[in-house]
Amino acid sequence: MQRTGWVSSQIFLQHDTGPGHLECPGRLQAIWKALAQSGRDQVLDSREPRQAGLDEIGRVHQGDYVQRVQATILDGATQLDPDTPVSPGSWKAALAAAGGAIEACERVLAGEWKNAFLAARPPGHHAEYESSMGFCIFNTAMIAARHLQAKLDIERVAILDWDVHHGNGSQHLSERDPSIFYASVHQAPHFPGTGAREERGLGAGEGTVLNVPLAAGAGDEEFVAALEDDLLPAIEEFDPEFLIISAGFDAHAGDPLSDTRVTDAGFMRMGQAALALAGRAAEGRVLTVLEGGYNLECLSRTVNDHLGLLLEA
Numbered sequence: 001m002q003r004t005g006w007v008s009s010q011i012f013l014q015h016d017t018g019p020g021h022l023e024c025p026g027r028l029q030a031i032w033k034a035l036a037q038s039g040r041d042q043v044l045d046s047r048e049p050r051q052a053g054l055d056e057i058g059r060v061h062q063g064d065y066v067q068r069v070q071a072t073i074l075d076g077a078t079q080l081d082p083d084t085p086v087s088p089g090s091w092k093a094a095l096a097a098a099g100g101a102i103e104a105c106e107r108v109l110a111g112e113w114k115n116a117f118l119a120a121r122p123p124g125h126h127a128e129y130e131s132s133m134g135f136c137i138f139n140t141a142m143i144a145a146r147h148l149q150a151k152l153d154i155e156r157v158a159i160l161d162w163d164v165h166h167g168n169g170s171q172h173l174s175e176r177d178p179s180i181f182y183a184s185v186h187q188a189p190h191f192p193g194t195g196a197r198e199e200r201g202l203g204a205g206e207g208t209v210l211n212v213p214l215a216a217g218a219g220d221e222e223f224v225a226a227l228e229d230d231l232l233p234a235i236e237e238f239d240p241e242f243l244i245i246s247a248g249f250d251a252h253a254g255d256p257l258s259d260t261r262v263t264d265a266g267f268m269r270m271g272q273a274a275l276a277l278a279g280r281a282a283e284g285r286v287l288t289v290l291e292g293g294y295n296l297e298c299l300s301r302t303v304n305d306h307l308g309l310l311l312e313a
C-alpha cells in the first residue's frame with residue numbers, strides 16, 4: 001500500500017534565527033510534538049532529507065547568488081538581508097530543505113509514496129533568482145518543480161500557494177514559463193506587496209499566474225471561495241501532472257503575522273479541495289511544502305490536520 005511520506009530533520013533546527021525571531025526552530029518542534037501526540041508519526045513513512053546539489057539549486061537560482069549565500073553563512077554572518085537571519089547551521093539546513101523536496105518528488109513519482117509533506121525551514125516562497133527575502137533562502141517549491149521537469153518526466157507543474165503572504169519568488173521564477181502554473185491566495189495589502197489580480201504571467205507564460213488578493217479580515221469563506229471559485233478551476237484547466245502546495249498556515253486567526261481569520265476548519269476545507277483537485281488532475285501526486293505559520297499551537301494543529309488529509313487521500 002502506498003504511504004504518505006514525511007520529510008523533516010533535526011538539521012532544520014540548526015538554522016538559528018536568533019532570540020525572539022518568529023521563524024524559529026520551535027515551529028518544527030511544535031509540529032513534531034503534535035504529530036507524536038496524534039499518533040500520526042507512526043503511520044507516516046518518515047525520511048531524513050538529503051542535501052541538494054548545487055546543480056539542483058542552480059536550476060532555479062543564479063550561481064553567483066548560491067556561492068554568495070554559502071560564503072556569507074560560512075564566514076559567520078548573521079543576516080543575508082534585513083529579514084533573513086542566518087547562523088552557521090543555515091547552509092546545511094537550506095541544502096536539506098531543497099534536497100528534501102527533491103527526494104519527496106522522486107519517491108512520489110516512483111510510486112513509493114502517494115503524496116508527501118516536507119516540514120523544513122528555512123521556508124522558500126519569497127526567495128528570488130538572485131536574492132534571499134522574507135526568511136527564505138532557496139525557493140523550495142520551484143526547486144522541486146524544476147527537478148520534476150528535469151529528471152522525472154513531468155511537464156506541467158502547478159504550485160498552489162495559500163501562505164498569507166504572496167509568493168513573489170515563486171511567481172517571478174515561473175511567470176514566463178507556460179509549463180508552471182502559479183496560483184496564490186494572500187492578504188493584500190501586505191508583505192511583500194506583489195500578487196495583484198492583474199499579474200497573470202509574462203510573455204509565453206501569460207495566463208499561467210493567478211492571484212487572489214484578500215483584504216484584512218478575510219476568513220474561511222473568502223479563502224475557501226478563492227480556491228474553489230478561482231484558483232482550483234484554473235489549475236484544473238491547466239491540467240498539471242503534479243501539484244505542489246506552498247502551505248503557509250499564517251492566514252490563521254491566531255497568527256501574529258497576518259490580519260486574516262482562517263480557522264482550523266478553514267484550512268481543512270482548503271486542503272480537502274486541493275487534494276480532491278490533485279486526485280482528478282494529477283493522479284493524486286502532491287507534495288506539500290511548509291512555508292509560514294508563526295503561532296506554534298495553531299501551526300502544529302493545522303499541519304497535523306493536513307497530514308490527516310494526505311493520509312486519507
Ligand SMILES: [Zn+2]
Pocket residue numbers: 163164165248250291292293
Ligand atoms: Zn507567510
